[in-house]
Amino acid sequence: MTELTDKITGIDHLAFITNDMVKTVRFYRDLLGMELNAGIGHDGYRHYFFRAGNTLIAFFEYEGASEMKRKFHGSPSTEPLGFDHLSVHVESRADLFAVKDKLEAAGIEVDGVVDHGTLWSIYFFDPNNIPLEISWATCEVVNAPAIHDSQPLEIAAEGAAPQPGHWPAVTNPTLEEDMRAYPGNGYLMRDTGIAEGRLRFTDEYAAIPEEKRSRPRPEAAE
Structure with a gap:
């Protein structure tokens, strides 16, 4: 049986929607300092990628797309299941405050800095109303799963590693x-x-x- 342990080594890219690629490039490249890494554009179609460390953040440009409803990060919602917010990390406390200072100098409202115990965070919105978080880790997990839950789930007690026997085995692998x-x-x-x-x-x-x-x-x- 084929197991996927260690096959998924990270996030390649997260894809979002914008109705204005220019303002999106200005925000992610020129304000947040992410590399404009790659892009595709033809016949009214545009798809650009920004690099954040080893991860890419991508945007499709759809001119007719309406803005997202503004919902604060992590607040309860009755909206359809899916995305809540995107968090990217910085390496130091000074870096976190440097980003905060730059956002505020640009007139962008920033909530925080908030101490979440294992990380410090700031919260803000991009021009498309996508909720963003910048985090600086104050702890690292040395014994996973590190979970503190007042009503712990039995499935979490099974451990951090993938558990076998819950999905069908591959019987017809691709040659x-x-x-x-x-x-x-x-x-x-x-x-x-x-x-x-x-x-x-x-x-x-x-x-x-x-x-x-x-x-x-x-x-x-x-």
Whole structure:
């Protein structure tokens, strides 16, 4: 049975929606200091990525999108299940206050600094009303799971590691010769980026013979 322990090594990117990419770039790159890492744009479609450490924060631009309802971070809600807020971390207390100072100098309302016991946090909203948090860790977990719950769940007592036997085993694994992908929106960006020296293939991808990389789109195969 295939287990996914240690297969997921981090978040690649979180994707959000904006109706104005310019103000989003100004906020995340020029105010928060995140690298504008990559982007795709064509035929009224735009998808940009900002780097935060080893993670990317992405935005789709939809001009007709309405703004999110403003809900404060962590407050109870009857809205549909899904996103509450995004938190990114800084390495030091001085960095936390430096971000706070910069936000306030830009006229952005900041709540905090709040001491949550294991971290200090500030809270604010981006131009799209996405609730954001900047955190500085004051503790690190040395024995997981570190949970303090007045009504502890039995499932948490099972431990921090994935527990076997709760999901079906894989009985039909994908063969290596079938590990192919059909073309998506990034093809033009990739080809242009390679040609201009802005991108390079990863070693693993470059080692795959070109004829074994692609497959037709499902609708084209029907």
